[in-house]
Amino acid sequence: MNNGLVWFDEPSPPRATEPLSRERIVAAAMDLADEEPSGEITMRTLATRLGVRSPMALYRYVGSKDGLADLMADQVYGQLTVARGEGWRPALRSLGTSGWAAVRRHPWFARLAFSRPPLGPNALAAYDAALAELDPLDLPAATRMGFVNTVLGHVFGSGLALLEERTMRAGAGITSDEDLAASAAPYLERITTSGRYPHFSRWATDASRFDPQPQTFEAILDWLLDGLATLLAR
Template identity: 40%
Template sequence: MTVWDRPEPPNRPVPLDRERIVAAAVALADEGGLDAVSVRKVAARLGAGPMRLYGYIATKEELYDLMLDEVQGEILPESPPGDWREALRTLAHRTRHAALRHEWLADLLGGRPGLGPNGLAVTESTLSALTGLTDIDTVLRAVGTVSAYTTGAIRREIADLRAERASGLSKHAWQRAHGPHVTRLLATGRFPSLSQAVHDGTDMDAEDTFSTGLEWVLDAVAAKLGRAAG
């Protein structure tokens, strides 16, 4: 039985329900990451005893499931996009924006599918964008490919943000600090392709990098759909 299938216990002097518990857990995670979330800390935030919470959640993993489903509600678009490409593009960008608001989301993406109402709605929205255009196996592989890119790109971006905070150096400050070391290595001539990338490559920001990679993936899906239709 999942956490969504179990009925909530009756209220007691300190009002509790899963909505309040999840809101407190999300706030703690936004402040300090998933490591800041525990049944004890959530109970303290709500002014209740930890044992009270076990009437609503059985494990910390169930709490994570509820938190993930809560944020997946932010990913769902307000209105259906026009075509499959716009639908997948919108979901990818909304997932990235949700992860930038809730960095801990990056740690939960890519695991088992969410079984909460919002998670299932996101999955339905993703699959329905392509359903009917080709066979279901091709749909699943296309969706999986876009999802794998989205998850990987988001995790890398969040990892960069965390590294920046940990070092206290911005991206450009870090590059300047390590510039002499890189310059010495490139001067050896052992890394010609890397040297060209450093000296001639365009420095795109995170959003442009994400958007460009996503469009390349969507181009590949479009080509596959065209071959499947033919």
């Protein structure tokens, strides 16, 4: 693979007797990653899922495990949408909300978005569409990309937190928010009794502390967009 990037090469057409294709491998890998709390998969497990005796048979189609990760991530980038012709703010808001929906479906995507370059066709199309809606603002190149990455940083940071929490819950056998609260309750009670953190304890014992929910993804996204609007006003 040239430069370690899967985008430089197309796999040879499969032989008539070979049940594999790049598309089938990527779809199976995504299904496996969705099933795993951590989103981590191995090529051996993937080969077993596909009914292939050796993982080496997969490399003919994806080049390497990094190549597979690039292909998986780009499939999810294809789920991001950008509102067109409505102005920069609706464009970036739609990028953020569709990205958040994508990472909730595929939490592992957030980790790949941080660890692999967004150079696939779907990723480039999403960036290109967002940048197109920023063009009328006549901003410097760094600022235009900064606007896009502010929104995507919120998407991927929130997605990574979701992935880590899912992994933690699976490891601890926690299946609900109620189980999580119950597991932490004895320690929180000890903290409150100690009197060492009075302001935190006051918050933790306030029955209305989550009413309304203070930090939804959408609320923080709007705060970020408000901040970008303030920058434009200056």
